[in-house]
Amino acid sequence: MKKSISLLILILPLLGLSIFAQYQVEKRFEFPLPSIVEVKPSSFIYFWGSLLGLRRVSSDLAWIRLLQYYGTLEGEEEHVHHLHHHQRGEYEELFPMCQEVVRLDPYFHYAYLFGGGTLAFNHQRYDEAIELLQEGIKNNPKFWKFRLYIAAIVYTKTKQYDKVVPLLEEAIRYRDCPEVVKIFLANIYKAKGEYVKAIAIWENILATNRDEWARSAAESHLKEMEIPR
């Protein structure tokens, strides 16, 4: 009995210290992820992933699922290849799938850039693109590229292409620039008759990208401009 009491005397201050330390952590650091209940994930896999402390893995799985979805032809056009994405389907689920990825991991910068760029430049869904990028700004106020993309999307929406070009030229200088932005800029150059600049972008895509669709698009554009690869 005496032994048990002396052990309890040892345990109680330690318990106090653990509670105090936890309180100190909470006081200094606000937990930076939204509750999984609020995220309402579409799959129980993401839900369980979060419960097991694998939230970023869940976000990665949702990201891979999004890429699989976007890489698959929709509906009747399944026999056709190498079409531009907006000719391959509407991809209605693209926006909610992007939202799910970034709500599972609000600091997944590339997912915002990819989603925003694809929705705006491939599907002309400017409002959804801007909404996604604004969510990005809310979660990552210091990540300035989202503002750059929003500006480019707004100018594209209002067809002020002369203002879009310098913004996109800046965007493609960074390693994490999605291919969709490069392709969009190359198409603007082509439409404006600035073929040398367009060819440089297509060649860059061929040299650096492994995505089959982007590569075949680059090849067909270069072929069209009679640059054999």
Add this chain to the structure above:
Amino acid sequence: MKKIFAIAEYTVKENIRHKVFYTILLFALVIIISSVLFSMLSGEEETRVILDIGLGAIEIFAFLSAIFAAVGLVLGEMENKSISLILTRPVRRFEYIWGRYSGILSISLFNILLMSSGLLFLLFIKGWSFDFRFLLAVTFIFLKVVIISALAILISLISTSPISSISMTFFLWVLGHVTDHLKYLNHVLLEEGVKITIFLKAIYYLLPNFQYLNIKDYIGYPNPLVGTTIFWQVAYSLAYASVATWLSVLVFSRKEF
């Protein structure tokens, strides 16, 4: 202290002889390597996917090896009565528990370091540039294992079968990752007019809180942790694990063999 070291050494040796240890380690390395396959499907985010799956695998397998060691060795020894052989020697009960616990932590640390080296090797091959937060994430994975191993020993002393011990530990692992939801639940209940704030707060502070230690899940958060927060997180983990281990000593000292 010498006796604690001797039991820890014995625990490490016993663990190494166990087939489960190698199976878990091998499976973890396979998962880490197979993360390369997943990364191939992830477009431009290859290194991110390898990093995330790798860190996830390190944590889950460190957790599994810790609970199997805690439950298998302590409960197994009590079931087959071989514990009497140890306790007939001049070993005090608290030395036995702390020795076992130190041994489990040593083997977990070895596992984590081995798996982290494998993951780092894979990341460097893929052209990843080293980020200090990787070390922080791995350190905090170990802190989570420090807590869960202590709880696993405590539960294995209270429960009657290995299955119930493992499931209860697993349940605590899950609960530890959703402690923040208790605040959400409290908020919802308050809106409904149900006032159990004190009760929920008590549960909140008594359950292990793994959320804040789960740095690998918010590794991309733009405002990194500062030194004092890290200090309090380490203090929390050590204090909580000590409480659980001394409770194990308390339970163990009252057991009769």
